[in-house]
Amino acid sequence: MKSVCRMCHGGCGAVVELVDGVPTGIHGDPDNPTSEGYFCIKGKASLDLLRSPDRLTTPLVRTGPRGSGAFEPVGWDTALDRIADRLAAAIGRHGPESVVLGQGTDRNYQEWVFRLANALGTPNVVGPAHVCFYPRVMASIMTYGGFTFCDYEGDPEVVLLWGSNKPSTHSDGVIGVKLLRAVERGSRVVTVDPRRTQIASRSALHLAIRPGTDCALALGMIRIVIDEGWYDRDFVAAHTSGFDELAEHVRAYDLERVARITGLAPGLIHDATRCYALAARACIEAGTGLSQNENSFDTHRAIALLAALCGNIDAPGGDLIWEPMPIEGRRAFPRSDLLPEEQARKRIGGDKHKILSMAGWVAPGDLHEAIVTGSPYPVTSMVVFGSNILASHENTGLVREAIGKLDLLVVCDLFMTPTARYADVVLPTSSWLERDQIVEFNSYIAARQRIATVDGCRSDEEIILELAARLGLSRHFFPSLEAALDAKLAGIDLTWEQFTKIGYIRNEKRYRKYRDGGFATRSGRVDLMNNGLRALGYEPFPSYRAQPEADPDLPYIMTSAHSRRFYNTEFHQLPTTSRGQTAARVTVHPDTAEREGLTDGDEVDLYSRAGARGVRMTVRISDSVAPNVVMADAGWWYPHESSVDGQLRSSVNLVTTNDRSDVHMGSATMRGFAVGIRRRGPGRG
Template sequence: MGKVKRIVRSACRMCHGVCQVLVHMEGERVVRITGDPESPISRGYLCPKGAASPELLYHPDRLIYPLRRAGKRGENKWKRISWEEALDEIAHRFAAIKAESGSEYVAICQGTGRPLIEFTVRFANAFGTPNFVSVGHVCYLPRVAASKITMGQLPVTDVYGFGGKDPECMVIWGCNITHSGSADGMCGGMIERALKRAGKVIVVDPRRTKPATDATHWLQIRPGTDGALALALIHVIITEGLIDQDFVHHYTVGYEQLAEHIKPFTPEWAAPITRIPPEEIRAAARTYAALSPACMLWGSATDASASNYQTARSLLILRALTGNIDCPGGDVLWVPPKGVQQKSIFMSYEQDGAQFLPPDKIGRAVTLGKYPLERSIHPPTFWKSVVTGDPYRVRAMWIAACNPLLSQTHPLVIEKALRDHLEFTVVSEFFMTPTAALADIVLPSAMWLETDDVVNLHKIWCVLARKKVAQIGEVRDDREVILALAKRLGLEAAFPWEDYRAYLEWVLRDSGMTFDEFSDRGILQGEMRYYKYKVNGFDTPSGKFEFYSSISEALGLSPLPQYREPALSPLSSPQAAEQYPLILTTGARSRVFFVSEGRQIDSLRKANPDPIVEVHPATAQSLGIAEGDWVWIETMENRIKMRAKLFDGIAPDVVSAQHAWWFPEEGPPEYGWKRSNVNLLFGDTAGYDFETGSECLRSSLCKIYKVEMTMNS
């Protein structure tokens, strides 16, 4: 008899979209992933990353059991050990350092918002270390902070039609979700569907993305100047009387101060900054204000800037001025399902375990107070502290779901910290990476097909079931590992569950369902209610949407939105621009890679085999560069190699470089991480946002030239 074929309904986690999928099984083997056509969140959509899940699951190079370093760091000599040995050693080393130096001498590092974030931050706080390192300062958290301070909760684009309306106007601001497949719990397929139904589309992006091609207004902005454009749009809407009178006068505070504040920020003021003609700014503002409901999908392009918090505040203010908050088809505040414990640290601030951090440790963070809105430790400052010992040198670190040599700036400093200064480093990963190669212990992480979960990190309005269908080697869910380590370290108050399955049952305890029953159902949805502010107000000190932010003022920040020019740009650094005449924007989302992940997957790598830098054809011709040439991208910090792709959808003085490139096929010790790693191009010269510590990764200065050319030619 042949192997029994069956289909298991689950939720993909190859990126941030969390689309519902069908897992096709033959016996115990996963053979194919397809989109679930009955899913209300994705309607059968599946991106290439999701389809490639079986390739990741069964990849021959996966880490499948714990390893202990057996040679020098980076020498690629390892000894297989048991999980008990690994956990006992980690617990012993962490506990010894805590006793000898203090809990703050152990740091936790995590990359993008993986599901384990519900435990990593909690573990750090429970252990007693304020040193939790993440890249949130350039991705997502500035928007979360601005939303929390301005209106109490992050608004999300309403494209599902629960209220009987689709968006009449859609603004896509610094987000390429229809190409990448997802962002922040939003499915690219659902955005494509909404774009087709919308009457008008406004795209703000320096690159001609797919939505920009057919948009009513494509505002081709100079990279890094989003805040200036937002202020000019606010100016037009206020001065032309295009506001929603009812919302502004009954549910907001500070309108008079905003109206006075906004007077200088005319489209004529913004035009030379943004390079968008005044008449285009006015036309876009009128379109956005005239059509209701309108929604705005924003991306991480606004986060990696010189004024990300203030820009996010401006974009929230645009929503409020036009009355597009919490209305059907607008930007809504989702209602979570009843009976399910909220796991998202973005919705429940108790989930991150801040209540367990000893008060005397709050002042012991490496970078505490440097940036008033930082919720985690500023990565560049942290890594420098490990190398310099200023203000003190962290001794041990656990790096989970993160490859900082590729995903963070100052990677040469990070390499030195990992190789020469940290006494003990643990890395949890799918594969051996350049970062893991410098660890003392490497732990094999389970991927989404190997985990059970109640999924609600980003979705909010629903929770999804993820069902374990496979087990390769000895891989473990990172949350199981954290629970096991927490028990060894006496952290039961923060982690009272017997095991990970007991935790999942606790999450569902008020729903009346066991995890198995929930898995059979697949999804639980909240009962969406709109215009909740009319009854409940907003979760702010005033109870209203705050144009004039009382919390910002209390923190010593501007209570009204501002714009700051990037420290390294053609306007702020004309002398540097003479030597480096091109604007370098990085981080445009890939359809086939998720940050640094996926370079080992054959089907994904075939679609994007080499690192790409987009160059305008006229610029390429003037520099003697042809399609496919290897070119140097050089900044005042360093230079890297990428292949040129000629693209007339960017300005002639702008180049767009892919990020997080390494070459797993080259093997240890470095896996080619220094050749095309765009983060080698950034230093302190571009400055940091003084509110969040953000870095200007989308608007630096560079020059490019063919690899065959000399550096001085």
């Protein structure tokens, strides 16, 4: 049976082998036009996930202190009734804004979470948006009215791979195999990454940038493009506004200054700019590595300006603006019209991180501070769908304090995570093989059909329907999941049953759509200078905010990456994914190892404040990073440890803070900050 994998954010085609209706094997679908048969180790672990003996299979109610792991099983009706009663009581006492809905990386139910929030009347939805996809989305929207994806099938001459290890980290229905196929056909790759990844080793140029300085590089490249006359004069004249002002703004980013900031050779910066700007067809793959520092939004906006100046927006082989198919999906299904304006104005952090608020999200740092302080109003309840926030949100200490103060914490998950151990009620959810969903990405929509059932588990969508009914919100929802899927497909005149027989519908590309009526901005042009940002109290051009002065006690710059074996904080308890690596690692240069007296396999603590608690890592020595850079594994926790402290001892968020965040998005500085290394001696706890 054919389906679409959801073990990560990629959406590869999958073939599930069935014997008497029971899944017995899984592999990539060679006929899937998006993934072409590619299937990674996470996808191959799907049956591990389905059958894991560690799966939660009954609702649980806490009986001991938070974090103790003491629960008793209850029935679904009992659990849901308890949750609904306590949410209703919280709303009655403190208003709907006192309730927060949380989620992890979108599992194609994000629009359901927002619909429930809007129907409840709460403006507070929290997730990883601020350090993931949304800085790029909002920067693109504020620049040319939509977000883009690389047109690899349009045979770009050059791909600028920036803060993205695309062959290993797939996203948004754009699978790394498409980049590799383009390379096979002759595309050259220019990689901007602090680490020499496998694709960086194969690139025409590799810019091993100092972590956190990408915004300065992008602004410097813009200046070179303008000074050298490498911009697309016809496109700039006909379709942009603010060119002269931008040219003046980037005068401050001369080549020598940018080289000092980024740690890159001036000639390498110039060569990379020439390579990209003079290509007849070029695209930029900007990854989440750019979204996790205080320059997050401005970095993505500067990159958007660079692409526009070179005429690569909506062009063959360039950066295509997404044109959604006419289904009720990510844009319409959340029903933002249900949230009254007076409630939207109460969004926590909305007055501080206005661009994130425009997208409907709350930054975790703002939320956790509000819970702890009780300001601007009491936040008493949180329902979390598919997110281990103690491991994934920045500043673990603050997260732990905040969830400890809640009157009600509900966690919907497949496993007993550190976050679930703090919950009052835990609801067992289903894996992707156990649910019916419409998969919506930029390049296609597809049917993900329920192939198996684990007794006692329900999908997040089913949980939301049940809670909505108990809270008196059924008028905003549907009598069944199938009815909801039918409604989502009405715009293309299909029912869910009909769609399952089709399985996959490609979203056909249209190039240079702006020729039919301009860009979807107020001006109808690409806003190089953005007066909308100015009206919100921000600068109309991106600027680089410098890193703090070096601290001799913290001589290294820490960045991080997720192992390709796992997905964010997931799958550490599965045998297929965990077989090759059992502990979190930090990669250090041989010079660093010699300076600190380290050998491969040593245990160290990384710390961001002298004398403070660190995060425990195992040393890996490699010249793939610079001598002043350390690369830590992110998203790590140990499922089988008996205490929350033991489970989280290698979580990098033990040393991340909210001290330096992006003013537009609230993006935490989770990469590109100073740390020290402390070798762990015998007997250290």
